[in-house]
Amino acid sequence: MDIKNEVLLELKKLNLTHDLTNFEKMFVLSTDAKNGDVSLPCFPLAKELRMAPVQIANTIAEEINSQLGADSIIEKAEAVNGYLNIFTVKSVVATKIVEEILKTQTAFGSADTYKGKTVVLDYSSVNLAKYMHIGHLKTTIFGLVMKNLCERLGYKTVSINYVGDYGTPFGKMITAFKRWGDREYVEANGVDAVQDLYVKFNKEAEEDDSLNEEARMWFRKIEEGDPEATELSNWIIELCRGEVERLCGELGAKFDSWRGEGYYTDKMQPVIDELEAKGLLQISEGATVVDLTEYNLGTALIKKSDGTSLYLTRDLAAVEDRYNMYHFDKAIYVTDVSQKLHFQQLFKLVELLEKPYAGKLEHLSYGRYSLPTGKISSRMGKQALLKDLLEAAVNKSREVMEQRGTKVENTEEVSKKVALGATSFEVIKYEKVKDTIYDMEASLNFDGETAPYMQYTYARCCSILEKAGTDVQVGDINYSQITNEQGFELIKTLNRYQKTIVEAYEKQEPCLVVRLLMDIAGEFNKFYTVNRIIDNGVVNLNYLAIVKATKQIFENGFAVVNIPAISKM
Numbered sequence: 128m129d130i131k132n133e134v135l136l137e138l139k140k141l142n143l144t145h146d147l148t149n150f151e152k153m154f155v156l157s158t159d160a161k162n163g164d165v166s167l168p169c170f171p172l173a174k175e176l177r178m179a180p181v182q183i184a185n186t187i188a189e190e191i192n193s194q195l196g197a198d199s200i201i202e203k204a205e206a207v208n209g210y211l212n213i214f215t216v217k218s219v220v221a222t223k224i225v226e227e228i229l230k231t232q233t234a235f236g237s238a239d240t241y242k243g244k245t246v247v248l249d250y251s252s253v254n255l256a257k258y259m260h261i262g263h264l265k266t267t268i269f270g271l272v273m274k275n276l277c278e279r280l281g282y283k284t285v286s287i288n289y290v291g292d293y294g295t296p297f298g299k300m301i302t303a304f305k306r307w308g309d310r311e312y313v314e315a316n317g318v319d320a321v322q323d324l325y326v327k328f329n330k331e332a333e334e335d336d337s338l339n340e341e342a343r344m345w346f347r348k349i350e351e352g353d354p355e356a357t358e359l360s361n362w363i364i365e366l367c368r369g370e371v372e373r374l375c376g377e378l379g380a381k382f383d384s385w386r387g388e389g390y391y392t393d394k395m396q397p398v399i400d401e402l403e404a405k406g407l408l409q410i411s412e413g414a415t416v417v418d419l420t421e422y423n424l425g426t427a428l429i430k431k432s433d434g435t436s437l438y439l440t441r442d443l444a445a446v447e448d449r450y451n452m453y454h455f456d457k458a459i460y461v462t463d464v465s466q467k468l469h470f471q472q473l474f475k476l477v478e479l480l481e482k483p484y485a486g487k488l489e490h491l492s493y494g495r496y497s498l499p500t501g502k503i504s505s506r507m508g509k510q511a512l513l514k515d516l517l518e519a520a521v522n523k524s525r526e527v528m529e530q531r532g533t534k535v536e537n538t539e540e541v542s543k544k545v546a547l548g549a550t551s552f553e554v555i556k557y558e559k560v561k562d563t564i565y566d567m568e569a570s571l572n573f574d575g576e577t578a579p580y581m582q583y584t585y586a587r588c589c590s591i592l593e594k595a596g597t598d599v600q601v602g603d604i605n606y607s608q609i610t611n612e613q614g615f616e617l618i619k620t621l622n623r624y625q626k627t628i629v630e631a632y633e634k635q636e637p638c639l640v641v642r643l644l645m646d647i648a649g650e651f652n653k654f655y656t657v658n659r660i661i662d663n664g665v666v667n668l669n670y671l672a673i674v675k676a677t678k679q680i681f682e683n684g685f686a687v688v689n690i691p692a693i694s695k696m
């Protein structure tokens with residue numbers, strides 16, 4: 128229910144001296160119950176109406192109060208220091224909101240806004256030669272949550288893991304394998320064996336530069352389509368990709384396409400030709416470039432002096448391919464902020480090429496991510512590996528539950544869900560630009576501002592409903608006697624869900640959703656402390672309906688932010 132809108136509609140029915148139509152945008156939802164539900168700060172009106180704000184607020188409040196009919200959604204208006212505070216009739220508003228949630232259930236918070244439109248999301252996009260490390264958490268989780276938000280608003284989504292399955296790292300891996308590797312051993316030990324070889328290569332190459340030369344040679348062979356090089360690099364790629372797919376799966380991320388950089392290496396000529404035809408190409412120190420200095424975007428490198436292809440050129444070929452395949456209305460790339468210039472250049476080139484998808488591309492960039500101990504470094508194998516991190520989180524959550532004496536049948540499954548919830552929450556709890564630190568210990572605290580705290584509150588809703596042993600239907604609700612603030616504040620907080628989904632999508636800020644869920648958990652626990660939902664075996668159906676509505680919003684919201692709902696913990 129749009130409380131603000133309903134209040135405005137009501138005001139329009141009244142006969143007020145000051146026409147408020149021009150000021151509708153200035154009405155806000157009150158953040159403090161003592162200021163009612165909707166407020167209008169009258170200061171900006173003073174100039175136009177040539178009156179003191181206090182006087183304006185007083186006049187309007189008086190007029191509202193004298194004209195209210197019995198069926199109005201407005202209970203009363205109050206003027207306080209230049210603010211016009213409007214109080215709604217709690218019973219009516221509460222009933223409407225709870226009924227709407229119970230009626231629409233999983234659809235509450237979803238809309239058809241972008242029905243018929245397609246969005247392509249490029250996220251996770253791991254470089255396969257490296258293990259997935261903590262740095263990949265953000266792109267994977269942010270991308271996944273953005274995809275969920277897009278889906279809630281009607282988009283058809285296409286998730287692409289544009290894996291880095293190309294480049295000199297694969298030349299290095301082949302070199303290492305040829306020198307020190309053993310096929311059987313690698314087959315048996317999979318990606319771990321490949322990674323060990325890669326680490327060994329980097330170590331040895333620091334002493335012996337000829338190894339780098341050899342790696343470049345193998346890379347050239349891959350580019351030329353040499354059968355042995357192709358076979359080996361495909362084999363290594365599949366091993367690594369399998370592991371990435373497994374880890375993404377553990378995070379709940381599934382992809383529609385794994386078409387990576389390698390796919391485009393022999394498909395770049397058409398875009399280079401188009402750039403040429405538009406007269407955009409220049410030769411600079413042997414390299415082929417596009418001069419973007421007039422847009423403050425430096426020089427875009429299209430082809431290196433040795434003829435090898437580039438990240439940017441592949442992205443140009445990839446976006447064309449994606450448009451041809453999916454006819455997207457929007458494409459979102461999720462990476463850390465260090466790639467900002469790359470995407471600005473890409474988008475500018477697309478614009479200069481006058482592509483139909485110019486203006487449809489967006490870069491969701493986020494701040495860096497690290498463990499409390501310091502920067503993420505993957506080169507020498509000292510990285511915080513994602514698989515170790517996830518395992519540690521599961522172990523820790525099992526430990527915490529044991530300490531708390533939590534008794535569940537499926538400890539392993541619950542620990543995994545708690546760990547995933549904590550991880551998702553940690554990643555998206557702040558605005559995306561912030562550099563953040565992943566503090567696992569803190570994230571698994573059941574009492575702080577954490578995912579387990581919310582999951583626990585959800586489980587409490589489930590257990591109340593189970594204990595009540597009775598279901599509550601829409602027709603059973605009657606809030607004519609709603610007397611306590613907590614119930615109403617909780618209901619109003621639940622009602623913010625729909626708008627929050629829209630706002631989170633528009634601003635690309637998943638943190639707005641987790642913060643709302645946190646507010647809901649807080650309001651619910653206040654409500655629960657003050658009210659007896661089941662009193663001496665008698666179930667208060669009105670309260671039970673609030674519990675049911677809360678449970679529903681947790682389910683809907685958790686599904687968006689990748690926090691598993693656990694009914695018993």
Ligand code: ARG
Pocket residue numbers: 249252253254289290291442460461462
């Ligand atoms: N593989 C790249 C990296 O790890 C990220 C790719 C992002 N997507 C893209 N279309 N460029 O840095």
